[in-house]
Amino acid sequence: MPRLLLLDAKWDGELKLTKTLKDHLKKTKIKSIDLFASTQFAEIENLLKEFKKLKIKVNIQKAKRTNKPLQILGCDCYPDSFEKTLKSDMILYLGDGMFHPKALILAVDRPITIFDPISDKIKVVDRKDLQRELNKKKANLKIYLNSDKIGILVTIKPGQQYFLAAKKLKQQLEKEDKNAYIFIDDTLNPSHYENYPFIQCWVNTACPRIGTDDIVNINQPMINLRDALDPSRAFVELEK
Amino acid sequence: MYKLDLDKLISTIKQQKAKQVLIQLPDGMKQKANLVVDAVEEQTSAKAFIWLGSCYGSCDLPLGMDILNIDLVVQWGHNKFNKEMW
Numbered sequence: 001m002p003r004l005l006l007l008d009a010k011w012d013g014e015l016k017l018t019k020t021l022k023d024h025l026k027k028t029k030i031k032s033i034d035l036f037a038s039t040q041f042a043e044i045e046n047l048l049k050e051f052k053k054l055k056i057k058v059n060i061q062k063a064k065r066t067n068k069p070l071q072i073l074g075c076d077c078y079p080d081s082f083e084k085t086l087k088s089d090m091i092l093y094l095g096d097g098m099f100h101p102k103a104l105i106l107a108v109d110r111p112i113t114i115f116d117p118i119s120d121k122i123k124v125v126d127r128k129d130l131q132r133e134l135n136k137k138k139a140n141l142k143i144y145l146n147s148d149k150i151g152i153l154v155t156i157k158p159g160q161q162y163f164l165a166a167k168k169l170k171q172q173l174e175k176e177d178k179n180a181y182i183f184i185d186d187t188l189n190p191s192h193y194e195n196y197p198f199i200q201c202w203v204n205t206a207c208p209r210i211g212t213d214d215i216v217n218i219n220q221p222m223i224n225l226r227d228a229l230d231p232s233r234a235f236v237e238l239e240k
Numbered sequence: 241m242y243k244l245d246l247d248k249l250i251s252t253i254k255q256q257k258a259k260q261v262l263i264q265l266p267d268g269m270k271q272k273a274n275l276v277v278d279a280v281e282e283q284t285s286a287k288a289f290i291w292l293g294s295c296y297g298s299c300d301l302p303l304g305m306d307i308l309n310i311d312l313v314v315q316w317g318h319n320k321f322n323k324e325m326w
Contacts, residue, residue, distance in 0.1 A: 001306055002262070002305045002306065002311050002312055002313045003256060003258075003311065003313070004301070004312075004313050004315070005248075005249070005252050005312060005313070005314045005315070006298055006314075006315050006318055006319050006320065007244075007245045007248060007249065007314065007316045007317075008243075008245075008316075008317070008319055009242040009243060009244070009245070009266075009269060009316040009317040010242065010243045010245075011241065011242055011243075012241060012242065012243050013241075039317070039318065039319055040242060040317070064322065064324070065321050065322050065323075065324060066321060066322070067319055067320040067322065068319070071319075073297065074296070075297075075299070075321075075324075118241065156303060157299065157301065157303065158301065158303075159297070159298060159299025159300065159301060159321070159323060160299045160300070162326055164326070165326035168326070186303060187293065187294065207296065207299065207300075225326065226326075229326070
């Protein structure tokens with residue numbers, strides 16, 4: 001097995017309280033922040049000092065799948081992905097792109113404020129911005145419950161491999177008199193799904209964002225493993 | 241815009257005496273892959289190769305590299321994570 005070196009690829013700029021961010025914080029009159037960042041923007045010492053000067057309390061916690069407090073991963077996208085409830089006046093994400101803040105939107109039904117230090121822009125997003133994904137997720141859950149032939153997708157990538165859980169789900173489905181088939185691949189490629197037209201609904205056991213972000217781009221219904229194991233909880237979480 | 245951290249890369253390759261190194265970059269950094277290969281091959285005796293495909297996180301590592309005798313995989317943009325158990 002080769003050895004592995006992970007390099008954070010930190011942003012080469014300096015993270016600071018810009019006028020844009022300061023004006024936004026003043027305008028919203030918030031007193032506390034739940035703060036998250038991607039690893040590229042995790043050097044926040046200066047920013048914390050500035051927040052203190054503004055008398056804003058900053059709450060930082062470690063999300064379930066991350067290795068460090070503050071950081072958020074795309075797979076921390078469920079209500080139980082956090083040790084503590086996010087109840088500050090504002091949930092603030094530092095970083096560029098939408099992949100990580102989308103995890104926060106999926107996990108909590110609250111507006112997420114994104115501060116992009118590169119463009120010095122602020123954007124506020126919420127579940128309305130994910131309506132297509134959430135509607136499709138709900139529709140797919142209903143199809144799953146009414147399907148008799150279910151395909152369970154397993155990747156061999158070690159970080160996303162849930163073969164045992166797939167076998168457990170297959171057993172669970174067979175107890176419900178359904179037919180379940182386990183499909184194995186390295187990278188899950190949607191173009192392969194159409195070769196198995198007998199599958200009425202797919203269950204993705206790899207990255208949970210496949211079962212949220214990617215479902216709007218494929219014709220076949222698909223849900224995530226967590227939702228397949230407990231569809232009732234999945235419906236409740238969609239309403240949260 | 242994002243640091244390649246080439247010093248750390250080069251020192252790790254030398255320290256581990258790696259001979260064949262696979263470079264895995266996220267989409268936003270893929271255009272710098274040639275700079276990384278050039279730096280590795282100029283500053284060490286190792287050969288460097290570029291992973292063509294995805295790099296979504298440390299959960300998304302290339303497999304089968306032992307078949308090619310790759311002895312070090314280097315991934316940018318991510319760090320350790322805790323795999324959820326079901």
